[in-house]
Amino acid sequence: xxDTVREISVRGQRLRVSVRAGSGPPLVLCNGIGAGLDLxxxxxxxxxxxxxxxxxxxxxxGGSPLPARPYRFPALARLLGGLxxxxxxxxxxxxxxxxxxxxxxxxxxxxxxxxxxxxLVSTGTGMFMxxxxxxxxxxxxxxxxxxxxxxxxxxxxxxxxxxxxxEPELAAALLGDHSRPPSRRGYLLQLGAGAGxxxxxFLRFVRQPTLLLAGDDDPIIPLANAKVMHRLLPHxxxxxxxxxxxxxxxxxxxxAPVVARFLRPAEPDAAPPS
Numbered sequence: 450x451x452d453t454v455r456e457i458s459v460r461g462q463r464l465r466v467s468v469r470a471g472s473g474p475p476l477v478l479c480n481g482i483g484a485g486l487d488l489x490x491x492x493x494x495x496x497x498x499x500x501x502x503x504x505x506x507x508x509x510x511g512g513s514p515l516p517a518r519p520y521r522f523p524a525l526a527r528l529l530g531g532l533x534x535x536x537x538x539x540x541x542x543x544x545x546x547x548x549x550x551x552x553x554x555x556x557x558x559x560x561x562x563x564x565x566x567x568x569l570v571s572t573g574t575g576m577f578m579x580x581x582x583x584x585x586x587x588x589x590x591x592x593x594x595x596x597x598x599x600x601x602x603x604x605x606x607x608x609x610x611x612x613x614x615x616e617p618e619l620a621a622a623l624l625g626d627h628s629r630p631p632s633r634r635g636y637l638l639q640l641g642a643g644a645g646x647x648x649x650x651f652l653r654f655v656r657q658p659t660l661l662l663a664g665d666d667d668p669i670i671p672l673a674n675a676k677v678m679h680r681l682l683p684h685x686x687x688x689x690x691x692x693x694x695x696x697x698x699x700x701x702x703x704x705a706p707v708v709a710r711f712l713r714p715a716e717p718d719a720a721p722p723s
Contacts, residue, residue, distance in 0.1 A: 452493075452502075456512070459531040464505050465512030468536065469493065471501030474565050476542045476712060477529070478504045479549030479556075481571075482639045483592045483631040485511025488623065489546070491698045495705035500712060503541070505532060507552075509635020521642050522555040529556055530563065542712050544568035546697055547670065548639060551575055554648045557655050567655065568708055570662040571694050573674035575647035585668045592636040595624050610666040611693020612700075623698055652681040659685040660711040662704060664696040686711070 454467045467486050468475075476496075478489050486504035493502050507525065508516035520528075529552070533541055542565050545553025550572020557564040573579070580586065588594070588608050594601040598621035605613040605620035613620050631639075659682050663675035672689065679687040688707055692700050 452504075457532065457535050459528055459535055462508055462516055462528060463514050464508070464528075464532060466506075466532065466536075467502075467504040469502040471499045473499075473501065473713070474540045474542055475501040475503045475536075475538055476544055476568075476708075477533070478502065479529075479543065479545040479552045480504075480507070480510075481547030481549055482589070483510060483595045483636050484624065485629055485631075487511070487629075489698065491701040492705055495701040497705075497709045497713075500709060503532075503536065503538075505529075507635075507639065509638050510631045511629050515632060515635055516638065519638055519641055522552055522646050523559065525552055525642060526556040526559050530560060533563070539563065540565045542566040542568070544570065544708070545572060546570040547572055547694065548643060551643055551646060551648065554652070554655065555646075557657050558648075558651045561656060564657055566712055567657045567659040568662065568711065569659060569675075569678065570697050571664060571667055571670050573670050574649050574652070574678060575643060576645055577647045577649050579671045579673040579677070581669050581671065589669065590640070592631045592633060594620070596630040598624075608668060609694045610668045611664055611691075611696055613693055613695065614666075619699065620695075623695055649681070652678065653683060655682055656684065658711070660708065661685055661687045662697065662707070663687065663689050664692045664694060665689055666692065667694045667696075669694045 452467045452469045457466050485506050506513035543553045550569045557567045601620040602617045605617035661675045679685050
């Protein structure tokens with residue numbers, strides 16, 4: 450099914466948005482830091498065609514212009530709510546990967562009735578989490594890997610783990626369209642949005658059914674983080690796959706059906722959380 454890509458104005462901010470039509474609540478995808486909406490194309494292509502999908506570039510990344518001022522996750526969650534309003538969706542399922550997992554958690558707790566189901570991929574609880582090795586964290590401080598394909602390939606084994614340890618050249622292609630790299634300021638704004646943020650105080654209040662997807666070889670977000678979140682989230686299921694940080698893309702054919710079964714279970718949904 451063909452996606453429609455366009456720009457939408459939401460509360461004075463222009464956003465590049467991709468919408469795939471379907472039936473039922475849409476699955477909204479929140480990307481990792483510095484990544485545009487094209488990154489998750491392999492996952493979307495592997496997902497059941499009748500599941501509607503909304504992807505978007507956060508301000509300062511991909512095709513979305515820089516915002517007028519810095520933002521934090523609560524403000525970005527409100528912007529995401531405004532985007533759903535503009536698209537005419539009342540309720541949605543939300544998937545967040547890596548940095549986008551923080552946004553997804555924030556949206557779920559701010560919008561308990563509007564967020565139906567939650568999928569958290571290769572993500573953690575923010576400031577208070579099991580950290581990556583300092584060398585890995587240092588690589589994450591700049592957007593160079595999104596701008597320089599050769600550099601992306603050279604650090605893929607250390608940064609992303611999993612399949613990219615053996616096939617580092619895939620990193621250059623997976624990190625998106627290098628003609629639309631994140632601006633340096635946009636990348637810094639994303640770093641700032643998560644600085645000091647943590648979901649630990651509110652995870653127990655996230656009442657949505659939650660699917661946690663985590664790789665067993667993820668240098669950026671060690672597997673221990675998913676196990677912590679699994680214990681703290683009231684209605685969570687943990688699925689561990691044999692791959693690294695970008696497993697949702699490199700193992701899309703395997704993981705897309707896992708997500709689809711979670712979003713469209715055989716049993717009817719429980720009543721919306723209060």
